[in-house]
Amino acid sequence: MTSVGLLYPGHSAEDDYPRIAVLLDSDIRLPVFHTDIGEDAHREDALIEMGSAARLAAGVEELRLAGAESLVWACTSGSFIRGWEGAQQQIRELARTAGLPASSTSFAFVHAVRALGAARVAVAATYPEDVTESFAGFLRAGGVEVTAARASGIVTAAEVGTWGRGEVLELARAGDDPRADAVLLPDTALHTAAYLGELEAEMGKPVLTANQVTVWEGLRLAGRRAWADELGTLFARPDWDRSEWKPEEDERAERDGRE
Incomplete structure (x- = not known):
């Protein structure tokens, strides 16, 4: 049994996680702690406050008692908005x-792209x-080349959580770039788990959500x-050799706040 504890802000698309657990069809648990x-707003000051140490610490004790073996702050904008160093400090404290x-x-996006x-x-x-550009800047700081960054202008996670298959596919189509090797959809409020196969078939390349x-990342x-x-x-x-994949090295980096 492997248990990955997820700290998730509010309620929007957290039902993606039990769906993923079922699809993995294994002894993997993905408990969500809210x-x-x-303030539900994709705005810099609100996002920084959403990911404050006090707000995150409030959910940690319950997560520890549940027997989690690793912890992921399941929020993209509430981490990258602090910049590379600030986001590292955030997970060091966690x-x-x-x-x-x-x-x-x-950081999961950067590691997955690699x-x-x-x-x-x-x-x-x-x-x-502006928030989309902050994410693109974070990726670049992690050594990822961003060929295009499309913003949809949605202000609240609540609205994003109402999007279904059609909106998700259209988002990916609109944001794709022929120069890109992969397409990234960076909002944990967006339901995507049910559409990943269709997204990749449509794009003809890997899609990371x-x-x-x-x-x-938690696994x-x-x-x-x-x-x-x-x-x-x-x-x-x-179907290729990934014998050099060494999660323990990245784990030490995250513990120490280094890459």
Whole structure:
């Protein structure tokens, strides 16, 4: 049994996680612990407050008591908005508070892009333009080349949570770039788990989504591999040698706040 504890702000698309757990069809648990979202707004000051140490710490004790082996702050904008160094400090504090290896969805995207060997990515975001550019800047700070970044201008997670298959597919289509090796959809308020196979078939390339990479990151920190073709290329059973994948090295980096 492997248990990945997820700190999730508010209530929007957290039902993606039990869906992912079922698709993994294994002894993997993905318990979700909700944090207080505060003001629901994709705006810099509100996002910084959403990811404050006090708000995150409030959910950590319950997570620890549930027997989690790793912890992921399941929020993209509430981490990258602090910049690379600020986001590292955020997960350092989480790791110290919980006594567990910790990460966030923002770092999950960077690690997943590296794992896929994608040289260039396109960003298809629900966010306003300034927040989308902050995410693109975070990726660049992590060594990821961003060829295009499309903003949808949605202000609240509540609205994003109402989007269904049609809106998700259209978002990916609009944000794709022929120069990109992968398309990134960076909002954990967006339901995507049910559409990953269709998204990749439509794009003809790997698609990484926030809730998908969040789970992958938690499993990586726990040293657990899992496969599910329905969850896209990131979870596809490998037909190449990944023997050099060393999660313990990245775990130490996250504990220390280094890359």
